[in-house]
Amino acid sequence: MTVETIVYDEAGASSYDDVATARDAPGTTWVRVVGPTEAELTAIRDTFGIHPLETEDVQNGVRPKVELFDDHTFVLVKEAELARGETTFEEELVEDPIGIFFGDGWVVTLAPNRIDAVRRAWEAVGRGDARLVARGADFAAYRILDGIVDDYYGLLDEIEDDIERVEDEVIDSPDVGTLERIQSLRRELLSLRRLVWPVRDAASVLARGDPDQVTEEAEKYYRDVYDHVVQLVDLVETYRDLASGARDIYLNSLSASTNEVMKKLTVVATIVLPLTFVAGVYGMNFDGSPYNMPELTWRYGYPAVLIVMALLAVGMAAYFRREGWL
The missing domain is CATH 3.30.460.20 (CorA soluble domain-like)
Known part of the structure; x- marks a missing residue:
């Protein structure tokens, strides 16, 4: 050049x-x-x-x-x-x-x-x-x-x-x-x-x-x-x-972000687990035996179970918040 x-x-x-x-x-x-x-x-x-x-x-x-x-x-x-x-x-x-x-x-x-x-x-x-x-x-x-x-x-x-x-x-x-x-x-x-x-x-x-x-x-x-x-x-x-x-x-x-997401998902799954158990138990609506659940014939059985499930969810959420998990 x-x-x-x-x-x-x-x-x-x-x-x-x-x-x-x-x-x-x-x-x-x-x-x-x-x-x-x-x-x-x-x-x-x-x-x-x-x-x-x-x-x-x-x-x-x-x-x-x-x-x-x-x-x-x-x-x-x-x-x-x-x-x-x-x-x-x-x-x-x-x-x-x-x-x-x-x-x-x-x-x-x-x-x-x-x-x-x-x-x-x-x-x-x-x-x-x-x-x-x-x-x-x-x-x-x-x-x-x-x-x-x-x-x-x-x-x-x-x-x-x-x-x-x-x-x-x-x-x-x-x-x-x-x-x-x-x-x-x-x-x-x-x-x-x-x-x-x-x-x-x-x-x-x-x-x-x-x-x-x-x-x-x-x-x-x-x-x-x-x-x-x-x-x-x-x-x-x-x-x-x-x-x-x-x-x-x-x-x-x-990694911290992933752990935070996993923690929240775990808390949600933990709250839902007992509710799923209750719903599963009362979903077994067998009839015609003295061993069946008497709550199936209660007039207010359904709302009572819902209230119990709601109290379980609120109680567990309050416990997780107190422990600093939420």
């Missing part, structure tokens, strides 16, 4: 059409590559000594990592965002890989799609950001990595808002869809966990200053990124616990 090249230093930034010419120009060379053709990619690899397997890893979107070479460092991370569906909770985590290659006086960013963190750093160079243009390629790589990590915080803020809404729904009006929404949040957090953990390992390599291309001055900035990623890992684990807690509350609420 695009291959853009600039060379910058404290005096300013200049655009170049030819990558090889920009590579030899004084200053820091930055090549921003988005969705390149195979010919463009080959030219960039040849110019900066990048192995084809490195660019293939970016195109295939493998897990985030850092690889160290004699003349450059390769950092692979991923931008992430929530793709919303028709409703608030119909969403999934969408990842876009970004490869950052940097060496002595040059940095190459390669991505299938445009990455916001790369765009912001690129625009900062164009504005002449003093901190960025005064430092080398390792600092430019730091700014991109730091921007991606900062975007993870915005992503977690969205998930936190969803968790709060789910928790309120679980307490106020849980329904069949509540559990589906909770499971959706758990899947998002699991995907984010799988994304953030390897970023932490990658940031750790850079923070220790293992790459020869990371200067001692830049190490402290990478340590700051590492601290942020560690905090992100803790937040992801905390939110996973909150989502699991919301699921447990929902299941307990459902």
